[in-house]
Amino acid sequence: MKKKVLLMGASGSGKTSMRSLIFSNNPASLTSRLGATIDVEQNHVRFLGDLILNLWDCGGQDAFMDSYLSIQQSTIFQHVGVMIYVFEVETRNMEKDLNYYKECLSALQRYSPNAAVFLLVHKMDLARGPKAETLARKTKELREASEGSEVTVFGTSIYDESLYNAWSRIVHILIPNASVLSRHLAKLAAVCSATEVVLFERTTFLVIATSTPPPPPTTASNIPSGPSSARTNGHLSATSHSDHETEVDSDPHKMAPTRYERTSELIKAFKYSCARVREEFHALEMELPEFTAVLDELTRNTYVLIVVHDPTIETAALRMNIRLARPKFEELQGDSLLG
Incomplete structure (x- = not known):
């Protein structure tokens, strides 16, 4: 197509x-x-x-x-x-x-x-x-x-x-039935007790779908906050945009509005660094005091990022759920493109 x-x-x-x-x-x-x-x-x-x-x-x-x-x-x-x-x-x-x-x-x-x-x-x-x-x-x-x-x-x-x-x-907007992918990401998030699940395209690492709907584009949200920002729980939380103040303050995990794009940017930079030393990027695990994150291949064309704030959940359990979800998401991806 x-x-x-x-x-x-x-x-x-x-x-x-x-x-x-x-x-x-x-x-x-x-x-x-x-x-x-x-x-x-x-x-x-x-x-x-x-x-x-x-x-x-x-x-x-x-x-x-x-x-x-x-x-x-x-x-x-x-x-x-x-x-x-x-x-x-x-x-x-x-x-x-x-x-x-x-x-x-x-x-x-x-x-x-x-x-x-x-x-x-x-x-x-x-x-x-x-x-x-x-x-x-x-x-x-x-x-x-x-x-x-x-x-x-x-x-x-x-x-x-x-x-x-x-x-x-x-x-x-070019991906038919992307909302179907989002609904199933929400189900995967529920199974993993995850705060959020994000689906990235494998090559570009652009965001395809998330378990939570993205904020609508506004003039304030599309501009980096520059010096008027604060670090909270390992995320960059914008403090200068009134459009997001209520959203950020009401979020117990202080998830930054630009987290998807920042992740894309950082992973691509890391992949480029790997290529320079002739190594391949396969997967990533992060276990920090504030949260746990696993980034792994979901289908042959996508990567999935699972973010969990529950400290009792092990990365091995997240990897197992990713492995079990692969056949379903391969099917959904094919249906989405054919649709």
Whole structure:
């Protein structure tokens, strides 16, 4: 099953860097070596077994953008499942970028009216002034330019978990029946007496599903809290975002809202370190005073993370439950993709 994904935006906005970071397992420190995309680069990324993302990375130079909107319009915008449009947060050409975006949105609505649209305000690490205020202002500007079209806006950077958050949400909508996987993860959590169970795609370590529903994307939650954060029970708990204050305070385990994306980022960094010394990553166990965690292969295309706060539960029991759950999740994954 193929899903066409358009990756668009002005030249230099960071499209190719984010693609390299997410799908090629390259660290952020190496993205400066990447050159500009010429015309359209197509990549078929086998994301989840039989789910293939047909990723079209479209060069953002003016000549290419003009071509996409004229002689190549039907080729570019037909059969699209998702369009991701990237805006550099401190661009000096916002008016031109918005004009190209509006024309692309119009073409998308003509040829792929059911496509989802995600807008990434990228390079948030370079934002001048308070990041939450900057993102709120940009979000308002982009929604006005979208003229009533349904869009989802994220603030992202290759240097923190925000990029994984955005791409996890994007990929999640491409997986049919992902909610079924979530329900069965909740059952697995109950069997393990676990606080939470998270399912990751094997290669990218993007989040596929969790045993608890993720928080809706908001302008505040997509920006790292920076210095105004606190360490609690081994997790980074945001304290500067009023949207999460009630949620965090009412959580006895102080689970941070960005925990999924931070885990993705850390595991990919660890896998990269393993590869550098010619070792393979297989599984991970953590037994700390505050919690126990096991990360292990669940199916041939996924890893599962089980987090338990009950100190009486042994990691061997968690591994046994993972092993017993594998056949069912292989079946569910196949049904999800076929559905």
